[in-house]
Amino acid sequence: MKIGTQQRRQERIDRGIKVRTDGLYALMSWRELAYLIAPRLLLIGGLLLLPLVVPGMYWLRVISIVCIYALLALSFDFLAHYVGLVSLGGAFFVGVGGYLTALLNTGMGISPLVAIPVAAIFGGVICTILLLPCLPLRGVYFAIVTLMYPLFLARVIEALNILGGTDGIMGIDGVPYVWLEQYGIIAMLLLILFGLRRLVNTDLGLVMRAVKDNDQAVRASGMNITHYKALAVFIASSVGCLAGACLVHTYMWAGISTFALDFSVLPIAATVIGGGGTLVGPVLGCLILVPISELLRDFGTLRIVFYSLILLGFIVFRSDGLMIYGQRKYHQFERWTDI
Amino acid sequence: MKTTHGKLMMILVMAVLMGLSGGSALAEKPIVVGCPLSTAFLYGWDAERGVTLAIEEINAQGGVDIAGKKRPFKIEVIDTRDLEPGVPVSEALLAVEKLILDKKADFLIGGPVRSEAALAAMPLLSKYKKVSILTTGALTPKYHAMVAENYDKFKYCFRIHGEAKNLVGEIFANFGDLKAKYGFNNLFIIAQDVSHARGAAEIIKKVATDKGWNVTGLEIYPTGATDFSMGLLKAQKTNTEIINIWMDMPESAILLKQWYDMQIPALPFGSTLAAAEQPGFWDATDGKGEYTLCNVVNAGNAPSNATPWTMKFYDAYTKRWGVEPEGLGTSSSYMAVYALKEAIERAGSLKPDKVVTELEKTDIMGVYGRLRFDPKSHQVIPSTDPKEGAVGSILQWQKGKRVVVYPKSIAMGEIELPPWMGK
């Protein structure tokens, strides 16, 4: 076995069609156009068709939950792999967004259709301001501090007995039309997914990636890193707050458990499984993980054991994730060569 | 040969025919009872076992009689995980929706267990028009207040066990007795930081002050606190005679052990003290939990003779599960199934609105007294006399046994004081 690997090695080469479609020439042939568009169309079409093909109302709701987690996972992936801020505080965004929209809706009687976007934007602002002091932190320090934020806020609400205390806020309106609720969130997910993909390839995205790779160099070029980090956090937390706001209106309830650890952990798990740094990967990860978790529900508590073992297996043995694997197979072919 | 074959055939045919006639109840489509419970916790499995027992009994008798047809019950339990820390309530709500939409539950009995989750599930229940009888965990008075406030929307929600305000009344009756008997006057309150316990503690404090008690302190501990020495020392220094505990978190066992080790001269009077409800509490504390009082909310969760049915239930449960009824939701979950059965039979259909109307007319002599729902708030009507309404049950740990000491009408013993109180 050892001798075999010494004499042969596997090499990966880009497919011709991939190289050709890199440039403007892709527009010249249907085949190449199709090569470019097919995966995107598959995702968009798949997501849009999904609610029509699933059996029963219950699975429609599962799709909504998938989308909510996918938004969170997107926000995590964007921050972690394009700005270098690993945030374990998905629950923080969910909680802030959720409570904001709940207050807007119950306190001022604003319709969910207006309250959700407003909560997303203002939630983003609030999260950014609260996280501002932590922005200079790196790596694991930023991760831990963001992990503590939601736990702390939950305890504050509990101890001060504000915002409904442990009972939560009741009497929140649902989204008025069932199909709007269903497709609204899918449309938002797709919009944000492709928007973010655009963003990371603009100049702004370039600077953000530079902040991740070498912040000292960015600083040396006379750019204020904190400014860019704050902007990125605002984008990511707005997306997270949007997810939280949608969740609250889906279930017509807000409470301290919107700060629960699950909202921080699950999106990360999805990102790991789907493939970090691709933005599509996290969405894919959610599409796999959340339904699996629902299917395993009959096993009771054993479900979480299976679930965490899957996660462990992926992170330890397949840490690049499904999406990157898929991309490799799609764009490249492999062959063995003799040395 | 041929005759034996013929005989065999005859017997077989007979058997099949008999089976058909006898098992016709089972042939009908079962009525699905969904139980959204946090099954890994005391307040989850108590209800699961209670409901299962009742359903088995009813099915053994043929099932539910709907307009002449006998239909059996079928239980569908789903794990909501809502008592676990770090798990959002939305998970429990998804479980409830799964029960309703996927498992096609006709009725819900049991949870969600945590007050927050139970409240959050109410809009869902009205959205899907599912009749639900809450039987365990959630004690918040807000639940039936919501029903009373917005009857048309939340009329599908019932609760068959006692709630926090009622517990307060029962506890005060005991305080009054202790005061009369031993001259106790100093009361210290320890509560867990969840809204129903906090609310109850505030009420206790207010009522106690009005009734002339000297409230020496009110300590609220966050869920997960592991050291209670400061609170206990405060109680000791203020010559407190009764410590009233509102806690269902597991760490309450630390509190009680600490109380014993420090020999605090005050009676630990718990309500919903989940740790002390279980028969295993004695071993779990090495007997340090002696003299602890706790409120198991409804009779039947500890041995007593409230009604003829009480011990029958108690023994049946012990036989079926190999453990005595434990947890506040055991007898109530059991009775909820019977209440539902009678309501369905009277309504003659499974239509939610009809069943709601009939449930409002419920009047059963049950395990813990006469069960009737308040037609406005859908809360079971409490009483201290089992002939009048649902009775509570307060027990004290005495020499390794759970002894019911209140209400007087069903009591099996008297409250005893620890020797170091010297009274």
Place this chain on the structure above:
Amino acid sequence: MEILIYGTINSVALALYALGFALVYGICRLPNFAHGALYVLSGFIAWTMINTFGSNLLVAVVATLLVTGIIGAVIYRLFLIRVRGMEISEIIASYAIALAILEGLRWGGFKGMTYTLPVFIEGSVTIGGISVDYQRILVVVVGAALVAFLWLFTHYTRVGLALRGMAQDERAALMLGIDSDMMAVVAMGMGSMLAAFAAILLLPLGNIVVESGYNVLILAIAVCIVGGIGSWMGAVLAAFLIGFAQILTVVYLGSHYQMMVALLAIILTLILKPSGLFGQQKELEERV
């Protein structure tokens, strides 16, 4: 007086929670999110030893320490070593392990509130008008002894010195012929044993429940962050700081702020001085 006594007890308890976490982080740079799970697991191992196999307390204690140590080492050797150095992956992987252990225990029937370990010595004593039970005094004594033992171990034994070398500069340690992977496994095993030690000492005060795993983890993180990651003495001092802060909050502010103390301490320390109060300065590694 009571503040002094119970503050000390509380602080030592915190230090016990945190020592294992601090050791593992200091040496392998592994934020071991499975720490709380190992703590609970060892409690149940001891319970099984005593109640199912009927062994006496001492045997159970030794066996529990060994078994938990081995489990920790095996977990590290099998899984965590593969993601070594990738801190975020380490966090997620160890958290997944924690979930698997805790939920697995729950599935295995270890639920409810009736599990407990026996105390070593029954009874209580009165110090300055305050009664304290022997188990709590034992916690303080053994805790202090443990810290002293660790100090001696890391300063005077070969393995201890190697561990310390790794903590200070892994590359230099490698050059001196220290097998860093092996040492990391050893460190994780020791960290797990420390978790088991804390469990055996502290669990008799209350009961063994799965949920406490999460709280132990958060308290351990709080102590390590405030004390300065990698600094063991810092962790001990921080335990006293947080321990007394908690007790003082209960006495003067109200007990329901108790849990906020630890969380606030984490956030404030990270924002103001991420290396902790007593950590070595490594400014560039932790902030820009």
